[in-house]
Amino acid sequence: MDDLALEQEYVTMLYDHVDELRERLAARQARALARVAGEAAGTRQALVERDAAVHLYAGRLTQLNAAENALCFGRLDLETGTRPRYVGRIGLHRDDTHDQGQGDAPADDEPLLIDWRAPVARPFYLATAMQRDGVIRRRHIRTVGRRVVQLNDENLTGGHSSEPGSITSESALLTALDAARTGRMTDIVETVQAEQDRIIRSGLAGILVVQGGPGTGKTAVALHRAAYLLYHHREQLERRGVLIIGPNTTFLRYIAEVLPALGETGVMLATTGDLFPGVSPTLTEPGAVTALKGQLLMKDVVAGAVTDRQWVPEDDDEVVAVRHDGQLLRLDRQACLDLRERVRGARLLHNEARPLVHRLVVEALTTLWAQAVGTDPLGGENLLGPEDLAMVRGELEENDDVDGVVDWLWPALTPTRLVRELLASPKRIRAAAARVGLTQAEQDLLLRTGNAWSEADVPLLDEAAEILGRDDSTARRLADELQTANLAYAQGVLDLLRGSESGDFEDEESEILAAFDLVDAEALLDRQEEIDHRTAAERAATDRTWRFGHIVVDEAQEVSPMAWRMLMRRSRSMTIVGDVAQTGDPAGASSWRQALGPHVGDRWRLEELSVNYRMPQPVARVAASVLRALAPDLPVPEPVRPDGPHPWSLWAADVPAALAAAVAGELRTLDRGRRLAVVTAPGRSSTIFGVLARSLPEPVALGEDPDDDRPARVVVLEPRETKGLEFDAVVVAEPDLVLAASPRGLGDLYVAITRATQRLGVVHAADLPECLRGLRSVGSPA
Numbered sequence: 211m212d213d214l215a216l217e218q219e220y221v222t223m224l225y226d227h228v229d230e231l232r233e234r235l236a237a238r239q240a241r242a243l244a245r246v247a248g249e250a251a252g253t254r255q256a257l258v259e260r261d262a263a264v265h266l267y268a269g270r271l272t273q274l275n276a277a278e279n280a281l282c283f284g285r286l287d288l289e290t291g292t293r294p295r296y297v298g299r300i301g302l303h304r305d306d307t308h309d310q311g312q313g314d315a316p317a318d319d320e321p322l323l324i325d326w327r328a329p330v331a332r333p334f335y336l337a338t339a340m341q342r343d344g345v346i347r348r349r350h351i352r353t354v355g356r357r358v359v360q361l362n363d364e365n366l367t368g369g370h371s372s373e374p375g376s377i378t379s380e381s382a383l384l385t386a387l388d389a390a391r392t393g394r395m396t397d398i399v400e401t402v403q404a405e406q407d408r409i410i411r412s413g414l415a416g417i418l419v420v421q422g423g424p425g426t427g428k429t430a431v432a433l434h435r436a437a438y439l440l441y442h443h444r445e446q447l448e449r450r451g452v453l454i455i456g457p458n459t460t461f462l463r464y465i466a467e468v469l470p471a472l473g474e475t476g477v478m479l480a481t482t483g484d485l486f487p488g489v490s491p492t493l494t495e496p497g498a499v500t501a502l503k504g505q506l507l508m509k510d511v512v513a514g515a516v517t518d519r520q521w522v523p524e525d526d527d528e529v530v531a532v533r534h535d536g537q538l539l540r541l542d543r544q545a546c547l548d549l550r551e552r553v554r555g556a557r558l559l560h561n562e563a564r565p566l567v568h569r570l571v572v573e574a575l576t577t578l579w580a581q582a583v584g585t586d587p588l589g590g591e592n593l594l595g596p597e598d599l600a601m602v603r604g605e606l607e608e609n610d611d612v613d614g615v616v617d618w619l620w621p622a623l624t625p626t627r628l629v630r631e632l633l634a635s636p637k638r639i640r641a642a643a644a645r646v647g648l649t650q651a652e653q654d655l656l657l658r659t660g661n662a663w664s665e666a667d668v669p670l671l672d673e674a675a676e677i678l679g680r681d682d683s684t685a686r687r688l689a690d691e692l693q694t695a696n697l698a699y700a701q702g703v704l705d706l707l708r709g710s711e712s713g714d715f716e717d718e719e720s721e722i723l724a725a726f727d728l729v730d731a732e733a734l735l736d737r738q739e740e741i742d743h744r745t746a747a748e749r750a751a752t753d754r755t756w757r758f759g760h761i762v763v764d765e766a767q768e769v770s771p772m773a774w775r776m777l778m779r780r781s782r783s784m785t786i787v788g789d790v791a792q793t794g795d796p797a798g799a800s801s802w803r804q805a806l807g808p809h810v811g812d813r814w815r816l817e818e819l820s821v822n823y824r825m826p827q828p829v830a831r832v833a834a835s836v837l838r839a840l841a842p843d844l845p846v847p848e849p850v851r852p853d854g855p856h857p858w859s860l861w862a863a864d865v866p867a868a869l870a871a872a873v874a875g876e877l878r879t880l881d882r883g884r885r886l887a888v889v890t891a892p893g894r895s896s897t898i899f900g901v902l903a904r905s906l907p908e909p910v911a912l913g914e915d916p917d918d919d920r921p922a923r924v925v926v927l928e929p930r931e932t933k934g935l936e937f938d939a940v941v942v943a944e945p946d947l948v949l950a951a952s953p954r955g956l957g958d959l960y961v962a963i964t965r966a967t968q969r970l971g972v973v974h975a976a977d978l979p980e981c982l983r984g985l986r987s988v989g990s991p992a
């Protein structure tokens with residue numbers, strides 16, 4: 211039998227094994243459901259156990275289903291002469307009793323397939339001829355469906371001189387890189403490179419920053435790292451959840467299939483604009499407004515807005531008064547000032563200070579009442595005794611007018627009310643901005659009409675929520691009552707268990723631990739609460755205060771200082787990936803130190819990626835020229851693909867018309883199914899789209915539709931909309947306008963040209979910018 215047939219036999223055996231497991235799991239799941247429906251229907255404990263079992267089986271079934279494509283993609287032959295190790299998407303063991311587990315197989319259970327994330331799979335990614343790690347041959351197994359179609363062997367004993375850390379599995383890698391782009395990112399689990407592997411497997415704790423140029427695989431690495439961390443810290447991360455932050459919905463849709471293909475679901479994908487439950491930003495604001503709202507000084511503006519609402523009368527003509535028992539009790543300005551200072555001195559969150567305000571108002575009014583009613587006309591001691599005062603105090607506590615006074619002096623505020631009323635009022639903005647000294651022009655930028663929220667508002671709302679705290683006295687009381695009732699229930703369960711314990715164990719058997727030895731009522735309650743039908747991601751989506759087990763921030767250079775504050779509140783275990791040369795957001799970062807310093811000082815570690823997997827050499831050369839103009843200190847990633855068509859430039863007086871002809875020509879050179887993006891300056895895309903849509907026979911789209919599973923072959927985009935995406939061909943229209951459109955124009959141009967996986971062209975009417983002079987001209991006025 212030849213090698214292909216041998217591997218086919220093995221792979222078929224693996225798929226048979228998966229099918230069998232799937233059937234068995236489905237049957238167990240059905241049995242678990244039927245059991246509860248039958249005998250113990252209704253008992254809470256039985257339901258909890260059923261949910262746990264169903265959840266476990268469902269999770270494993272999801273993984274098995276996800277592994278259908280390229281279940282097994284590699285094989286390592288070892289110098290020890292032991293059985294070869296097969297590497298794949300999931301771990302499989304001969305002994306089915308381990309079929310629910312994660313991690314490595316026990317020693318006595320020969321693994322049929324090793325999960326790519328297990329330590330023993332690591333040489334598949336790292337072994338080189340220089341550092342063989344016991345491997346004599348690495349084999350890539352390419353499958354289509356369940357059929358093995360190609361084997362690719364690397365003999366590591368053959369004296370290859372590859373350096374440690376250089377490209378491994380080159381031929382498999384090049385095949386993967388040459389594949390047509392579908393509009394959806396795919397996983398790279400078969401060809402992860404050594405420098406990427408190190409980052410993927412870096413520890414969970416703390417903040418890891420991954421800096422790398424365009425196409426170095428930052429997004430791919432970040433997603434595989436999430437899958438790796440979930441595998442090794444399953445319990446913790448499934449409970450707390452993993453959050454993936456991207457710059458926009460198009461990007462999130464682009465990456466959405468990678469983790470499910472790795473068998474990991476239940477991760478929450480979001481933009482920073484999605485992180486305030488109940489608010490969906492729809493407003494687009496000018497760059498200057500976004501930039502200002504993103505600055506850290508806005509935290510003081512929000513704090514100023516809160517203190518501004520802690521009101522005192524401007525003078526004694528303004529009256530804060532309560533009528534009680536025939537007396538008009540007036541709190542003057544000084545009394546209100548004293549009261550406010552006392553409350554502020556207590557350092558409580560605004561809303562949570564309201565009970566104290568209420569108490570102090572009652573105190574002050576009681577004193578006023580005592581003065582009015584109990585003053586001895588003869589100048590002696592106050593005529594009212596402690597009981598009289600207690601009674602008045604009690605009455606005032608019930609007096610609705612007192613609630614009105616508290617609302618007046620110290621209103622209950624929601625974050626949305628606070629920020630909305632702030633941004634709608636020049637007077638409030640002036641008061642809130644006083645301590646940070648915003649100029650009048652800056653104050654004017656903040657002012658707006660209408661109720662819609664922008665993405666940059668979300669961190670302000672989050673800040674407000676932190677400062678305001680919750681007015682949750684009622685909710686807290688109810689929660690306490692519920693907790694007490696649940697604890698009593700859990701104790702009841704344990705008592706029952708204890709009661710049913712057989713008293714006649716032999717001595718040695720009495721060593722057996724029963725449930726009540728291991729858990730107390732509180733722990734039992736915690737466990738029951740953990741078994742919630744919703745995933746952590748679903749629960750987190752409705753809870754602003756949720757702390758995630760890990761956060762991945764992609765295109766992190768776009769995150770504003772205020773948005774970093776918001777993210778830091780949600781976890782201190784983070785993977786931050788980005789490229790400070792690609793910053794387009796006016797509030798984005800130009801260095802990681804500057805971006806992270808205010809939040810975590812220097813408590814973060816940096817890893818860099820140095821190989822460009824996306825662009826072929828000729829496109830990468832143009833990108834390098836732009837990078838030199840943009841950020842001369844940043845290293846230029848080395849392209850892995852040597853050849854490719856030379857990028858071209860076309861001069862034309864009528865750019866849209868010339869563009870239509872040029873795009874038609876490009877499409878003729880591209881294989882069917884390959885996509886092309888036209889990148890234009892903001893404000894030009896509609897015109898250019900109109901011309902292209904009229905002239906081209908192919909479907910053309912204006913902007914990527916995140917929900918379209920069959921995207922148009924040609925798409926017209928502005929540079930920022932291309933963030934993180936890639937296309938087989940890119941044509942940039944009017945680069946001079948891209949440069950002129952924003953202070954970050956050069957960064958935008960860099961992003962645009964680095965999207966190309968194959969071909970790049972530029973159509974221009976004005977002179978080409980200096981950094982694009984290396985393009986091959988295919989037409990000019992001369």
Ligand SMILES: Nc1ncnc2c1ncn2[C@@H]1O[C@H](COP(=O)(O)OP(=O)(O)OP(=O)(O)O)[C@@H](O)[C@H]1O
Pocket residue numbers: 383386387396397398401402403406422423424425426427428429430431789823824933934935936964
């Ligand atoms: N080891 C690899 N094997 C196969 N393909 C890879 C590998 N690493 C990266 N790629 C591919 O290279 C392309 C670029 O990767 P990715 O989008 O993750 O880069 P990036 O650094 O995030 O780029 P950008 O900064 O432009 O967003 C993708 O098509 C990705 O699948």
